[in-house]
Amino acid sequence: MSDCLFCKIIDGSIPSDKVYEDDDIFAFHDIHPKAPTHVLVIPKIHIPTLADVENPDLLGTLMSKVNHIANDVLKLEAGYRIVINVREGGGQEVFHLHVHILGGKKLPF
Ligand code: 5GP
Numbered sequence: 001m002s003d004c005l006f007c008k009i010i011d012g013s014i015p016s017d018k019v020y021e022d023d024d025i026f027a028f029h030d031i032h033p034k035a036p037t038h039v040l041v042i043p044k045i046h047i048p049t050l051a052d053v054e055n056p057d058l059l060g061t062l063m064s065k066v067n068h069i070a071n072d073v074l075k076l077e078a079g080y081r082i083v084i085n086v087r088e089g090g091g092q093e094v095f096h097l098h099v100h101i102l103g104g105k106k107l108p109f
């Protein structure tokens with residue numbers, strides 16, 4: 001989608017600090033990290049929010065790759081938190097589905 005910030009990060013027209021990419025997803029460091037490690041994982045297809053997902057297989061793929069990135073790429077052996085903000089009431093600011101991976105310190109709930 002041409003006016004979407006995260007689509008532009010995927011196509012490289014906006015630079016990012018990439019940590020992982022494959023045919024389905026793209027992962028990069030959050031520009032305003034809320035923890036020592038704060039990475040965003042996004043599907044390559046434009047879906048505005050979690051509530052817009054129609055294919056449950058997409059969520060299975062996304063979450064298994066989040067787990068792979070957290071464990072094998074970011075090496076968050078002590079653990080990590082995942083967050084998905086949904087719509088304005090959930091704190092979503094960028095309307096391209098994304099999973100936050102937070103780690104690198106003990107996180108209070
Ligand atoms: P949301 O609030 O929508 O769940 O999260 C959006 C996240 O995107 C925020 O944590 C914000 O810091 C991050 N973000 C916004 N603009 C950019 C950007 O241009 N580059 C990167 N790497 N992260 C961004």
Ligand code: ZN
Pocket residue numbers: 001004005006007008045046047095096
């Ligand atoms: Zn997009």
